[in-house]
Amino acid sequence: xxxxxxxxxxxxxxxxxxxxxxxxxxxxxxxxxxxxxxxxxxxxxxxxxxxxxxxxxxxxxxxxxxxxxxxxxxxxxxxxxxxxxxxxxxxxxxxxxxxxxxxxxxxxxxxxxxxxxxxxxxxxxxxxxxxxxxxxxxxxxxxxxxxxxxxxxxxxxxxxxxxxxxxxx
Numbered sequence: 001x002x003x004x005x006x007x008x009x010x011x012x013x014x015x016x017x018x019x020x021x022x023x024x025x026x027x028x029x030x031x032x033x034x035x036x037x038x039x040x041x042x043x044x045x046x047x048x049x050x051x052x053x054x055x056x057x058x059x060x061x062x063x064x065x066x067x068x069x070x071x072x073x074x075x076x077x078x079x080x081x082x083x084x085x086x087x088x089x090x091x092x093x094x095x096x097x098x099x100x101x102x103x104x105x106x107x108x109x110x111x112x113x114x115x116x117x118x119x120x121x122x123x124x125x126x127x128x129x130x131x132x133x134x135x136x137x138x139x140x141x142x143x144x145x146x147x148x149x150x151x152x153x154x155x156x157x158x159x160x161x162x163x164x165x166x167x168x169x
Contacts (some may be wrong), residue, residue, distance in 0.1 A: 050064070086164065
């Protein structure tokens with residue numbers, strides 16, 4: 001049986017800002033109770049952009065950055081215990097992303113990326129759903145995480161996709 005697929009059965013929901021930060025800006029990711037749980041720290045480098053996902057105590061738990069010597073269509077995510085690379089799919093550039101997960105099952109994101117209405121899937125199962133429809137606040141969207149063990153990775157993937165889709169890199 002696949003992972004849970006319905007909103008009311010989701011493990012956790014997070015609220016993110018739609019317009020991902022101008023270069024160098026920071027913002028908080030809140031849980032469904034309105035608590036600040038992760039901070040996206042936007043560090044502008046000269047040649048490439050780097051974001052850090054930090055816990056509420058300021059400890060870096062993921063580093064999200066454009067790959068060195070790469071065309072601006074890939075972002076590498078470094079986590080404690082592994083890494084992943086998010087890249088635009090060759091077909092339907094604005095509607096699909098491929099996520100290569102080191103030592104794990106690869107994922108893909110598809111749907112209306114620009115409007116923040118898409119899913120992240122692993123082996124045919126939805127592991128996260130991204131949507132604006134859960135919030136009435138402008139420039140806000142939600143991330144439903146169906147695999148709690150992959151929460152940090154899935155939120156990092158969402159930040160990377162947002163950066164790639166908005167050509168911030």
